[in-house]
Amino acid sequence: MAASGSHVQVKLFTKQSQYSVPDAPFSVPDNVGPKELNSLVNSLLKESTTYISSLIEFDFLINGEFLKVPLQQRIQEKNIPAETVIEIEYIERNPAPQPEDSLIHNDWVSCLEGSLQYILSGCYDNTIHLWTTKGESLTIIPGHSAPVKCVSWIDLTEENPVGQFVSGSHDQTLLLWQWHRDTNEVDCICVCRGHAASVDCVSVDKTGKRFCSGSWDSLLKLWSTDSDSTCVIPENEERPLKKKKTDAPKIPSRVPLLTLSGHTEGVSSVSWLDDSTLCSASWDHTIKLWDMEQAQVKSSIQGSKVFLDLSFSPLNQLIVTGSADRHVRLWDHRTSEGAIVKCSFTSHRGWVSGVAWSPSNSNTFISGSYDMIVKLWDVRSPKAPLYNLTGHDDKILAVDWSVPDLLLSGGADNHLKIFQHKEFTG
Structure with a gap:
């Protein structure tokens, strides 16, 4: 179990090329959640030349499942080793209907x-x-x-x-x-x-x-x-020989x-x-x-x-x-x-x-x-x-x-x- 206040290595990637960021690993606190990761990705995009000025809302996935809890909780649930570089995919969040x-x-x-x-x-x-x-x-x-x-x-x-x-x-x-x-x-x-x-x-x-x-x-x-x-x-109907107008x-x-x-x-x-x-x-x-x-x-x-x-x-x-x-x-x-x-x-x-x-x-x-x-x-x-x-x-x-x-x-x-x-x- 990761100690409180400890950091983990994460690698952020996306299939939406317009939102790509450097693929080098980042060290982040293990208690970060989707909100903090969203701020991180937006700050990285802001530094890029292709950044769109408005704030983008993202969802994050680990092994194909959305991250809805602090990262530390997911690490514990899935028994992810502390030395692992965790790959986190991010996608643009669909707006509410x-x-x-x-x-x-x-x-x-x-x-x-x-x-x-x-x-x-x-x-x-x-x-x-x-x-x-x-x-x-x-x-x-x-x-x-x-x-x-x-x-x-x-x-x-x-x-x-x-x-x-x-x-x-x-x-x-x-x-x-x-x-x-x-x-x-x-x-x-x-x-x-x-x-x-x-x-x-x-x-x-x-x-x-x-x-x-x-x-x-x-x-x-x-x-x-x-x-x-x-x-x-x-059934029970006969077609008439002549049909009236x-x-x-x-x-x-x-x-x-x-x-x-x-x-x-x-x-x-x-x-x-x-x-x-x-x-x-x-x-x-x-x-x-x-x-x-x-x-x-x-x-x-x-x-x-x-x-x-x-x-x-x-x-x-x-x-x-x-x-x-x-x-x-x-x-x-x-x-x-x-x-x-x-x-x-x-x-x-x-x-x-x-x-x-x-x-x-x-x-x-x-x-x-x-x-x-x-x-x-x-x-x-x-x-x-x-x-x-x-x-x-x-x-x-x-x-x-x-x-x-x-x-x-x-x-x-x-x-x-x-x-x-x-x-x-x-």
Whole structure:
């Protein structure tokens, strides 16, 4: 154990070349913390010719983990020998997310997803809302006969004037929609029928040609987005030989391409890992990975409590989950030996209802909880979140981070909250 008032040798380095300092070792008191190290780096930068006049806030990492305590404590925790030159990486600190807008609905906001400059949200009043990221309401879409539980963009590009999205509902159906951006008109082009209970989650694959739904009936179903896909006349309905001009056109129904059974309770979340692998989470305490070419489970991960949501990051190939035991967990589905839980993040005081990875940073994700708080996490800081985002007055039901600079959350207070967040990924 280092004696009080003793010094240690540290070597400071960064991958952000604009903030580089001399790489010679420095002798510093062993009780310094992030605040003192921040002052040291800024003083060194001030002496350089490339120094930017404003004070820069930095975070510090030792062996890939943020330093949040005095250096002496970390030395003791990790049993670092006194003669070691401790290498400390520093990175520019991400600023706190700023409240941008609060979009009011008539009932609980149960699901949401952003894309480009637009946001979809589903509501317990049976409607879907379409917004701009600036908070402008574009349209409110009726169609379901029960609360909307999931929404997802299928095809939305700057070049194509027609966007496509899907919604799932407690009414046991999924609706396929087309949005004509020029006229702001929305058409329901197909009803997907086959589930026997509430459709609680949906995920579209990267090609935009297929999507998978999960339901309280414990089943997963695969569907086609192709407008030429086989459709059927709704059950107990006959197509008239002649349709009167006053008759509203019947919306064709679609049957699933495939049904997957394996869960024993409701499916709460589903996500494509690649073109042939699907991941699902369930109230039966399991996460399952599916081989979609063979239409079977290829592995199953046993948890201890109900899984309420999962999010997969293509940047790091890791899965993060939220559970009813208030914990957020990080999983490596590729691990065949030993513990596949890489880390647990414990800070919420209620069920963790939503999780979402950053689309541009492999280290950061958000979680939302029944405790009314959204937390911004970094995998290099497992003991405490980077920031707590407040503002909701009731439990949070869903979070989304599809648009890089926007953190979205929806809750039982009838609000969709938008937080602006600028990430430094260098």
